[in-house]
Amino acid sequence: MLRADTPGCAALLHANNAGSSLQPRPVIDAVLNYLALEQELGGYEAAIESAAAIQNVYDDLARLIGASTRQIAITDSATRAWNLALASVPFRPGDRILTSVAEYASNYLAFLQLQERVPVTVTPVPNDESGQLSLQALTDLMDDRVRLVAVTHVPTNGGLVNPAQAIGEVVAGSPALFLLDACQSVGQVPIDVTALKADMLTTTGRKYLRAPRGTGFLYVGDRALRELRPPLCDLFGAKWTSRDAYTLRDDARRFELYESNLASTLGLGAAARYAMDIGVERIWHRIRKLADRLRQALDAEDGITVVDQGDVRCGIVTFTVRGIDPAELAADLRPKRINIWHSSVESTRLDMEQRNLRSVARASVHCFNTESELDRLVEAIMVAR
Structure with missing residues (x-):
């Protein structure tokens, strides 16, 4: 099959x-069928016609990683999701970021750019003898100045799977937030964000999930939702309540913008369902x-x-x-x-x-x-x- x-x-x-x-056939069909519907009805009208199916994508993505629907924001890539998460953390001078030796270039470049704006320190946690992030070293580095622990679950350059659940247990209970880059693991490795104790998780659609390119999503846990504000918003993520005021959405979709590729979004949902149907x-x-x-x-x-x-x-x-x-x-x-x-x-x-x-x-x-x-x-x- x-x-x-x-x-x-x-x-x-x-x-x-x-x-x-x-991509498997159900993903291809979901994308092509929606594009045909846009041609038949018009873009806005196709979105109205497909509103329930689009909502189901959030439900399916949440189910895939053990989250609730309100904790999911759909993006156009894992990098977009990851940068939104990082840019939303209210860093202060003197804050520390702990990361992995195997961190991906795009993530580390974002750290370097952040350091140009805010005097934070970025410390890679040493590996243990197996080559994965050392839990003992992480424990030793944790203190009240650590604002973020950002780790790549599966690096781009090898078969390593970092011990994400054990990392989450070390971070839990501290003031720090835990951001997991799961772009190579979602769709391949079983993921449960509750067990991982992740505050934020980012992933792409195009890799092991087998969705179209130009798709990804961001998980934001309830604690992070209370603390984080997106670096920008539009009329989808916020409501303009008066001439000089606005109110952000109370769910993770505050990180989204109005315009998106709905055909690819439906393909992303089809990919999530396909993976869950197999198991x-x-x-x-x-x-x-x-x-x-x-x-x-x-x-x-x-x-x-x-x-x-x-x-x-x-x-x-x-x-x-x-x-x-x-x-x-x-x-x-x-x-x-x-x-x-x-x-x-x-x-x-x-x-x-x-x-x-x-x-x-x-x-x-x-x-x-x-x-x-x-x-x-x-x-x-x-x-x-």
Whole structure:
């Protein structure tokens, strides 16, 4: 069923799901059907006709991560959601931000920009011996000056899964807010924001959730909703109550703007339902089984070094191949209808520099991949070498 539902499988060996996955048929249909409705009725009128279906997207996203509907805001990307969350925190001079060594470039650039405006300090929490964020180091660094703990759950450059629930337990009860970047984990790893004790969580649609590009969402817990104000708003996120006053919405949609891509939003909802219909636990089990098989197969080949870290590893498999640049390897495989990707030091500078890595090849599997595809992938890598 999974491959029959995924038209791209007929022509591709797609192992770039951490970049952008292949959309299943229900997602494609949701987008195309809404675009047809806009053509038939007009944009505003199609939105009115589809109001219940659009509302259901918020319900489905909330159910996917164990949240309530009022805690969900839909955005056009994980980066947009993450930057909205960061920009909404009322930082004061002297505040501290704790983050992970594996933090993504876009997140760290936002920290550097913040430091140009407010004298805050940003401290990467050291890793433990497995390569994941050290809980003991985090505990030692926590004090009353820590305003935000911002951690990437699954980094872009490896199979590591940071211990998000244990991190949330360390942060809980402190004045700090916990922001989890889950752009590589939602749709792949079972997520329950209550168990994670996350104040904010951000993710994209295009990766393991298999939604259209240009989609994402932001979860904002009740404590954060009481504290945070969006850096900007319009007549969707706020009501103009008098000439000189306005009132923000009391839910997470205060972070949204009026104009959005409703066709893609409905595709995002369809992707969430599709994942839940399969069962995220089942998806997670299948992905890990395939990724472990791929790591073992690559490890067995001379000249290939798998570089994944962490006690728990996911569907992202990163490796180096002696004598070939990872970007060149991905380019060599593409004409053969085999998709992998590469990750360079510029995307996760702290981690890559710490491990003396300039670039790695990245194959990221999903539940619709097969064992025979993995064998073909390893064989193609050896031929390219």
